[in-house]
Amino acid sequence: MRRSPGQCAPAGATFMGASTPMNRCGFTLIELLLVVVIIGILTAIAIPKFTSTKGKAYIATMKSDLKNFAGAQESYYYDNSLYYNGPVPNAAIPFSPSSGVTITVLSADVGGWSATASFAGMANICAMFVGGAAPPAPATVEGSPACT
Numbered sequence: 001m002r003r004s005p006g007q008c009a010p011a012g013a014t015f016m017g018a019s020t021p022m023n024r025c026g027f028t029l030i031e032l033l034l035v036v037v038i039i040g041i042l043t044a045i046a047i048p049k050f051t052s053t054k055g056k057a058y059i060a061t062m063k064s065d066l067k068n069f070a071g072a073q074e075s076y077y078y079d080n081s082l083y084y085n086g087p088v089p090n091a092a093i094p095f096s097p098s099s100g101v102t103i104t105v106l107s108a109d110v111g112g113w114s115a116t117a118s119f120a121g122m123a124n125i126c127a128m129f130v131g132g133a134a135p136p137a138p139a140t141v142e143g144s145p146a147c148t
Contacts, residue, residue: 055122058100059147062117062126065097066145070130073113083108083131088115107133114139124148 069088072095076084085108089096097103097117106114112131118124126147127139138146 055124058119058122059124059126061098062101062119062124062147063145065101065103066115066117066126066128069095069097069103069115069117070128070143071095073108073130082110083113085109085113106136109133117145 072093073083076093084090084093085105086092088103088105095103100120102118102120104116104118106116108114112129112133114127114129114133114136116136117126117128124147125138126145127136128143128145129135129139130143135142138148140146
């Protein structure tokens, strides 16, 4: 029984009456098991990388929201001669944080303001201050958001 290339031998076929069976197409259990193990190892490497990337994205969102809030604070100051000190979002200030981000104004007056940003379900916080406001941890440089 002769095979053409790419054709598999039927089950139980023998080569020229010999007692050893012909090679059949397909994968052995060991080969399939090896592939599953390799996929498992690659997944075990990829999941922590994905989790850390997701956390970095949340921190970038909080920093971006604090910078945008700073712009809204300056706009409010221009109109009212003092910085906004109240809940965010509010109709009084033209700013709405990203979904999941909470901005909390710690202090605000004529001389400056300070605020923190947090993301739902994350322990990290970001903080920013401008002017004479007391710098909230972890912020140390005026006008630059910093995160834990």
